[in-house]
Amino acid sequence: MSDLIHLGSVNERPKAPRPEELNLRFSDEAIAELDRLKTHYPNLKACILPGLWIAQREYGGYLNGEAIAEVAHRLHRSYAEVEGVATFYSMYNTAHAVGKHMIEVCTCLSCHMCGAYRIADYLKEKLGIGFGETTADGVFTLHEVECLNACDRAPLLQIGPDYHGPVDQAYVDRLLDDLRARAQSSVTQLADDIVKVHLQPADRYSG
Numbered sequence: 356m357s358d359l360i361h362l363g364s365v366n367e368r369p370k371a372p373r374p375e376e377l378n379l380r381f382s383d384e385a386i387a388e389l390d391r392l393k394t395h396y397p398n399l400k401a402c403i404l405p406g407l408w409i410a411q412r413e414y415g416g417y418l419n420g421e422a423i424a425e426v427a428h429r430l431h432r433s434y435a436e437v438e439g440v441a442t443f444y445s446m447y448n449t450a451h452a453v454g455k456h457m458i459e460v461c462t463c464l465s466c467h468m469c470g471a472y473r474i475a476d477y478l479k480e481k482l483g484i485g486f487g488e489t490t491a492d493g494v495f496t497l498h499e500v501e502c503l504n505a506c507d508r509a510p511l512l513q514i515g516p517d518y519h520g521p522v523d524q525a526y527v528d529r530l531l532d533d534l535r536a537r538a539q540s541s542v543t544q545l546a547d548d549i550v551k552v553h554l555q556p557a558d559r560y561s562g
């Protein structure tokens with residue numbers, strides 16, 4: 356039997372729980388954050404995006420059907436509406452559960468020209484997984500992504516809130532060791548950072 360965690364098709368959609376099955380998991384802090392965010396927007400529909408970031412953090416980096424249903428419930432929107440938003444944006448993880456660290460490899464033109472696929476192949480060999488897969492220990496997920504808008508650092512990787520580039524095989528070796536030693540998930544760290552940005556007072560951006 357393969358050591359890999361086999362993931363669902365990227366087209367697989369989160370399943371909606373029945374209302375009687377709803378198991379709300381937001382922490383008190385998350386509920387308070389959502390309440391504050393509601394005051395930043397003219398209506399609850401506009402709060403779906405930050406609400407989903409809170410959910411991605413609270414549910415360990417993956418928006419399953421329960422996470423989407425909880426956002427819909429707390430914002431008084433339909434499940435279909437929230438699911439439509441969550442599955443539209445690639446930064447929300449809806450296709451499958453992800454590992455503690457998601458390594459995103461840019462293979463767009465500049466990175467491709469600077470050896471992105473050599474780095475991708477090295478990562479695949481070291482981790483024993485392909486794109487869209489997670490290691491059996493649940494630590495790493497590997498994804499291929501489009502341009503991350505830092506082409507001067509090609510070949511570039513994104514891990515949580517951090518960019519790494521230009522990278523070579525020696526850098527990748529050090530990076531994987533560093534990530535294995537970290538206690539915190541970089542996937543939920545990114546979600547938390549984005550929630551904190553949303554919570555900034557609106558007047559921070561004016562003038």
Ligand code: FES
Nearest residue numbers: 461463466503506
């Ligand atoms: S092509 Fe990789 S960051 Fe732009």
